Amino acid sequence: MAITIDEAVPGPATDDAPPARRRGGRGRMVVEVLLLTALAVAMLFPVLWMLETSIKENRDVYAVPAKFFGFDLTLDHYKDVFVARGGGRSDLSGSFLNSVVVAGASTVLATVLGVPAAWAYSRFTLKAKKDQLFFILSTRFMPPVVVVIPIFLMYRTLGLIDTKLGLVLIYAAFNVPFTIWMMKGFVDEVPAEYEDAAMLDGYTRLQAFWRVTLPLLVPGIAATAVFALIFSWNEFVFAVFLTSSQEVRTAPPAIAGLIGGTTVDWGLVAASAVVFAVPVLVFAYLVRKHLVAGVTLGAVRR
Amino acid sequence: MGTVEAHGLRKAFGDVQALDGVDLDVPDGSFFVVLGPSGAGKTTTLRAIAGLEKLDGGSVHLDGRDATDDTPAARDLAMVFQSYALYPRQTAYDNIASPLRARKASASDIAAAVEQVATLLHIERLLKRRPAQMSGGEMQRVALARALVRRPRAFLMDEPLTNLDLKLRVEMRTELTRIHRALGGTFLYVTNDQVEALSMADHVAVLKDGRVQQVGTPADVYERPANQWVAGFVGSPRISLLACRAEGDRLVGAQGWSLPRPRWTTAEDGRPLLLGLRAEDVSVERRGDVALAGEVYALEPLGDRTVVDVKVGSELVKVKARPHVTGTPGDRVSVTVDLDRAHIFDAGTGLALSTAGR
Ligand SMILES: Nc1ncnc2c1ncn2[C@@H]1O[C@H](COP(=O)(O)OP(=O)(O)OP(=O)(O)O)[C@@H](O)[C@H]1O
Ligand SMILES: [Mg+2]
Numbered sequence: 001m002a003i004t005i006d007e008a009v010p011g012p013a014t015d016d017a018p019p020a021r022r023r024g025g026r027g028r029m030v031v032e033v034l035l036l037t038a039l040a041v042a043m044l045f046p047v048l049w050m051l052e053t054s055i056k057e058n059r060d061v062y063a064v065p066a067k068f069f070g071f072d073l074t075l076d077h078y079k080d081v082f083v084a085r086g087g088g089r090s091d092l093s094g095s096f097l098n099s100v101v102v103a104g105a106s107t108v109l110a111t112v113l114g115v116p117a118a119w120a121y122s123r124f125t126l127k128a129k130k131d132q133l134f135f136i137l138s139t140r141f142m143p144p145v146v147v148v149i150p151i152f153l154m155y156r157t158l159g160l161i162d163t164k165l166g167l168v169l170i171y172a173a174f175n176v177p178f179t180i181w182m183m184k185g186f187v188d189e190v191p192a193e194y195e196d197a198a199m200l201d202g203y204t205r206l207q208a209f210w211r212v213t214l215p216l217l218v219p220g221i222a223a224t225a226v227f228a229l230i231f232s233w234n235e236f237v238f239a240v241f242l243t244s245s246q247e248v249r250t251a252p253p254a255i256a257g258l259i260g261g262t263t264v265d266w267g268l269v270a271a272s273a274v275v276f277a278v279p280v281l282v283f284a285y286l287v288r289k290h291l292v293a294g295v296t297l298g299a300v301r302r
Numbered sequence: 303m304g305t306v307e308a309h310g311l312r313k314a315f316g317d318v319q320a321l322d323g324v325d326l327d328v329p330d331g332s333f334f335v336v337l338g339p340s341g342a343g344k345t346t347t348l349r350a351i352a353g354l355e356k357l358d359g360g361s362v363h364l365d366g367r368d369a370t371d372d373t374p375a376a377r378d379l380a381m382v383f384q385s386y387a388l389y390p391r392q393t394a395y396d397n398i399a400s401p402l403r404a405r406k407a408s409a410s411d412i413a414a415a416v417e418q419v420a421t422l423l424h425i426e427r428l429l430k431r432r433p434a435q436m437s438g439g440e441m442q443r444v445a446l447a448r449a450l451v452r453r454p455r456a457f458l459m460d461e462p463l464t465n466l467d468l469k470l471r472v473e474m475r476t477e478l479t480r481i482h483r484a485l486g487g488t489f490l491y492v493t494n495d496q497v498e499a500l501s502m503a504d505h506v507a508v509l510k511d512g513r514v515q516q517v518g519t520p521a522d523v524y525e526r527p528a529n530q531w532v533a534g535f536v537g538s539p540r541i542s543l544l545a546c547r548a549e550g551d552r553l554v555g556a557q558g559w560s561l562p563r564p565r566w567t568t569a570e571d572g573r574p575l576l577l578g579l580r581a582e583d584v585s586v587e588r589r590g591d592v593a594l595a596g597e598v599y600a601l602e603p604l605g606d607r608t609v610v611d612v613k614v615g616s617e618l619v620k621v622k623a624r625p626h627v628t629g630t631p632g633d634r635v636s637v638t639v640d641l642d643r644a645h646i647f648d649a650g651t652g653l654a655l656s657t658a659g660r
Contacts, residue, residue: 193387196354197448199374200381202404215391 053270054078061267077271091246092272095254100279102164102250103232106171110228113172114179115221119209121180122187123195133184136177144174144237152241162243167250170238175228182227186220187213222287230280251276304365304455304488305330311350311360313343313512320346322512324360326490328456329505333482333489337499337523338509339535344492345384347509348458351490352381364455375404380449384460386441388433394444395429401452419451422481438465443474450481456488463498475501496536500524508532530652533578533645539609542584542619544577545649553577557615559594561639567646569655576652578645581622586610586629590638594619598633612637 052071053061060071084090120126121133151170152161160166190213198208236252243249249257255276258269306328313321320343328334338344349355351362353374361370369377380401388397395416402412420426423443433441442465449457463471463478479502482489493499499506500520508515508523516528527533533541545556548569553561555577569575596614603625610621612635619637629635646655 191385191387193383193385194389196349196352196374197381197383197387197389198400198404199354200352200379201401201448202375204373204375207404212389 050270050273053266054274056267058267077267078275080268081272081275092251092254094246095249095251096275098164098249099233099251102167102171103229106168106175106232107225107229109168109172110175110179111221111225114176114224115183115217117176118180118183119187119213122184123192133181136180139177140174144235148237148241151238155242162245162248164248166242167239167248170242171232171235175231178231179224179228182224183217183220186217186224190216226284226287229283233280306351306456306488306490307363308347308351309361309363311347311362312358313346313350313355314358320512321350324509324512324514326507326514328488328490330488331486332504333479333491333502334505334507335499335503336490336492336507336509337494337496337536339494342509343512344494344509345460348381348460348490348492352379352458353377378455379458380452380454381458382445382449382460382462384464386433386445388441388445388448390433393430393432394425394436397433397444398447398451401448405452415451419447422450423447439467439470442466450485453485453487456490459489459491461493462491463493464495478502496538500536508535510535526654527645528654530576530578530647533647537580539581539620539622541645542579542581542617543647544579544614544617544619546575546577547572548575555615557617559614561592561594561641564641564644564646567655569646569648574649575655576647576649578647579619579639580643581609581620583640583643584619584621585638586612586621586623586635587627588638592639592641594637594639596635596637598629598631598635600631601627601629
C-alpha cells in the first residue's frame with residue numbers, strides 16, 4: 001500500500017514535530033524523490049512504451065527518431081489481434097481462447113486437489129508430515145526447462161503432446177504443490193474446534209469441513225487461485241515445447257511467434273501484449289479485497 | 303438415559319502425558335464435575351470421551367456399550383467447548399439450530415426448540431447476532447444453548463463459566479443446577495474452580511497430571527481428602543500443613559509443638575507426617591486445651607470474615623476468624639485446634655492416613 005503511517009494517522013504531531021524519517025532535511029528528501037522517480041521510470045517505461053506502440057500508426061511506430069508525443073492514434077492493431085486480415089477470427093484470438101481454457105481448467109484442477117490436501121495436512125497427524133510437505137515443495141525447486149525434456153518424452157508416449165489436456169495436467173501438477181502450501185497456512189488459521197463442534201452436532205468429518213471450514217477459506221482460496229491462474233496464464237516454456245499446432249497453442253508462444261519473421265509488426269505485438277496483460281490485472285483487481293484479506297488473515301485475532 | 307464410563311484413558315502429546323490412566327464412572331442423571339488445575343488433562347478427557355482425540359489406550363463406554371471407536375456424531379453427546387467454538391459466519395440462532403439441522407429436524411421443531419432454550423438462558427435478544435457481535439459471556443451462553451437445545455446422552459461442558467464476570471458466574475451456577483434438575487440429563491462438567499465443583503456437583507473427580515486423585519461427593523473431597531494434594535487444592539483458604547511425627551500418644555511438630563495424638567491415626571512412631579488443619583477447624587478466638595502457640599503474622603480481612611495468618615515456628619497456619627478480629631503482627635496468640643477435624647498425611651507418599659471413623 002502506498003499509504004504511510006504518517007498520512008494515515010491524522011494528528012497535530014506533524015505541525016511542530018516533524019516525523020523522524022524526515023529528520024535528514026530537505027536535501028535528503030530531494031534525493032529520495034529523485035531515486036524513486038528514476039526507479040519508477042525504469043520500471044514503467046517498457047509498459048508505457050508498449051501501450052504507446054499499441055495505439056500508434058505504423059509509420060509512427062517505425063519513425064526515427066522515436067516519437068514520444070504527437071503521433072497519430074489508431075485502434076487497428078487491437079482489431080488485428082482479434083480479427084484476421086481477410087475477415088473472420090484471427091489466429092491470435094484462438095490462442096487467447098486456448099489460454100483461457102488451459103489456465104482456467106488447470107487452476108480449477110489444482111484447487112480441487114490442493115485444498116482438501118492442505119486441509120488434511122493441517123488437521124491430521126501423518127507419518128513424516130514435514131518430510132512429505134518438503135517433498136511436495138521440492139517439486140517446485142527445479143525450473144521447468146530442466147524437466148521439460150523428460151516430460152516431452154513421457155507425453156509423446158502417452159499421446160499428450162500438442163493437446164490442451166497435456167498443458168492442463170502439467171500446469172495443475174505445478175500448481176498443486178503451491179496450492180497445498182499456501183492453503184495449509186489458511187487452514188491452520190481456522191480453529192479445528194469449529195469442525196469438532198460440527199461433528200458433535202452430528203455431521204461427519206467431511207460435512208464438517210464442507211459446511212464450516214470451507215466457507216471460511218474462500219478468501220484464501222481466491223488468493224491462491226489467482227496466483228495459480230497467473231502462473232498458468234503466463235507460462236511459456238512448457239507451452240513452447242509441448243504444443244505446436246495453431247489449435248492448441250496458448251497466447252505466450254503465439255505472441256512470441258509474432259517476432260521472428262523478416263518484418264516484425266510491432267504494433268500488433270504491443271497490442272496483443274496489452275490484451276494478454278489486461279485479464280491478469282482485472283482479475284487481481286476484482287479479488288483485491290480477498291487478496292488483502294488472504295494476506296492479512298493471520299493478523300486477525302480469532 | 304445416559305451413563306458415561308471411561309476406563310484407563312491414556313494419551314500423550316509428544317513427551318507430555320496428558321492422560322495417564324483416567325477412570326471415570328458417570329452415573330445416569332448425575333452432575334459429575336472433574337476438578338483440576340490448568341494442564342491437568344480436563345479438556346483432553348472430555349475430547350477423548352467425545353471421540354475427538356485418538357487415544358493411546360483405554361476405552362469409553364456409553365450406556366454400557368463400548369463406544370471407543372464410534373465417530374463423534376454416533377456417540378450422541380453435546381459439548382460446550384472451552385473456546386466456545388461458535389461458527390463465526392452464523393448467527394446465534396443458526397449456531398444453536400445446528401445440532402438439530404444435522405439431525406434433520408423439521409423447521410418448526412427447530413424454531414420451537416431454539417426459542418425454548420433461548421428463553422432458558424436469557425439470550426432471546428442475541429439470536430440475530432453473529433459471534434463477533436457478542437461479548438465473551440454472551441458467546442458462552444450461546445455455546446451452552448447449542449448444547450442444551452438437544453437431548454443427548456450426556457452433556458460435556460468444558461469450563462463453561464470461566465469467562466463470565468463474578469456476578470453472572472454465581473447466577474449461572476445456580477441456573478445450571480436448576481437446568482440440570484429440570485432437564486434431568488447427565489452432565490459431565492469440567493472446571494478448575496473448586497467453588498463450582500463443590501456447589502454444583504453431586505460427584506467430583508479430582509484430576510492432576512492426567513491421573514484421577516479422588517472420586518467422591520463434594521463432602522468426601524473436602525472433608526476426607528485422599529491425599530495431601532487434594533487437601534491443598536480443594537478449600538480456600540488453603541489447608542495448612544505442618545510437619546510432625548507420632549511419638550507414643552503425642553504428635554510432635556518439627557517446630558517444637560506437641561499435641562495429643564488423634565485416636566484414628568495409624569502411623570507408627572517416628573514416621574514423618576503432615577498435620578493438615580483447615581482454617582475453619584482452628585481458632586484464635588476460642589480457648590481450648592489443644593492449642594499451638596504462635597504469633598500473628600498477617601491479617602487478611604475479607605469482609606464476611608478475616609483470615610489470620612499465624613506463624614508457628616517457621617510454618618504458617620491460616621485461621622478463619624470473625625470479620626472484626628483485632629491483632630497486630632507480632633502479637634502472641636494461641637491457636638485452638640479441633641483435632642477431630644484434623645487431617646494426617648504421610649509426608650513421604652502424601653496419602654491420608656486413616657481418616658475413616660469420622
Ligand atoms: N494438542 C495438543 N498438543 C500438545 N500438547 C497438548 C495438546 N492438548 C493438550 N496438551 C497438553 O496436555 C496437557 C493437558 O491439557 P488439557 O488441555 O487437557 O488441560 P486442561 O486440564 O484442560 O487445562 P486448562 O484448565 O488450562 O484448560 C497439558 O500439559 C497440555 O499442554
Ligand atoms: Mg481445558
